[in-house]
Amino acid sequence: MIHPLLLVAVGGALGSMARYGLSGLVVRQVNPVNFPWGTFSVNVLGCLFAGIFLVAAEQFPVVNQDARLLIVTGLLGGFTTFSAFGIETLSLIRRGEMLIAVNYASLSVIVGLCAMWLAYSVLKAILS
Numbered sequence: 635m636i637h638p639l640l641l642v643a644v645g646g647a648l649g650s651m652a653r654y655g656l657s658g659l660v661v662r663q664v665n666p667v668n669f670p671w672g673t674f675s676v677n678v679l680g681c682l683f684a685g686i687f688l689v690a691a692e693q694f695p696v697v698n699q700d701a702r703l704l705i706v707t708g709l710l711g712g713f714t715t716f717s718a719f720g721i722e723t724l725s726l727i728r729r730g731e732m733l734i735a736v737n738y739a740s741l742s743v744i745v746g747l748c749a750m751w752l753a754y755s756v757l758k759a760i761l762s
Contacts, residue, residue: 723735
């Protein structure tokens, strides 16, 4: 059996390289002016792949924990953490927990951006 951290590390490295390559390719092709097309593309594609993997895991019970660690946590996690966010939100919706899903999605975006703004503002003030 392969150690779980090794599975995550290998998948994460591959996912990060794929993110870097795809994002750069999109930016070169689209030449974005005001919209971050590279990151947007990676996030949408990551969610698409996560959806495909979820169906495969449900339909083919041979998808074991090692495959999940390698592909979902490692590869997709390295490619984009947005896919993990999508999986968790979809899971809540599928369980009928719509209010929790909406709160989770809203709070993740709002609180995450507020935390980033706070850290940026405080550090910028300290270092200025």
